[in-house]
Amino acid sequence: MLEMRPSCECCDRDLSPSDDVAFICSFECTWCADCVDGFDGRRCPNCGGDLALRPTRSPAKLADNPASTERVLAKDCAPAR
Template identity: 70%
Template sequence: MLEMRPNCECCDRDLSPEDTSVSICSFECTWCADCVATFRGGRCPNCGGDLTPRPTRSAEKCASNPVSTVRVHNPDCLSAR
């Protein structure tokens, strides 16, 4: 099972698990709204797939189900814009 990522894969910005503006693809690549706005066709620059809103996780649920601490950063996403 994949875990909720703590950052934008493109710009490395911290993302709150409660942030409703975060997008993911079917592989759970995670992107902030600012980066998504620059992607060609609004599609994932890694796989070309659709981007959808990432489900949120309340602080209460994070206590017993913490988000991942593993940061994924792919500065090559900038070339896909």
Template identity: 65%
Template structure:
């Protein structure tokens, strides 16, 4: 589970609602998804689905990733 939106770099908690992923696990916040053409992933064109949350008790043994991913040019592509 990526810790941020790949477009705006907003922090995204592993238990947050309003987070979307594609089949490649590109990760986006709801605000950015609203700006994507046809609601498709700007990286691969795939459909975006709500990201499942991780049960808080599982975060102890299986925490989310700390590696941040930002897609260069995302803001310009949707502006």
């Protein structure tokens, strides 16, 4: 099972598992809404795929299925200003 990433891959903003402003592509690259607004065509800058709101994870499920603590940063991504 893939773990939810804890931050935006572009600006490194914290994104909690219950955050409703996180976006993912089919490869689960993770972005905040501010950065997504700056992406060409609102598409994933890594793969060019569609971005969708990331589902949230309930606190009850987080106990057995915690979010990742590993931060991932995309190469050459310019954070939203």
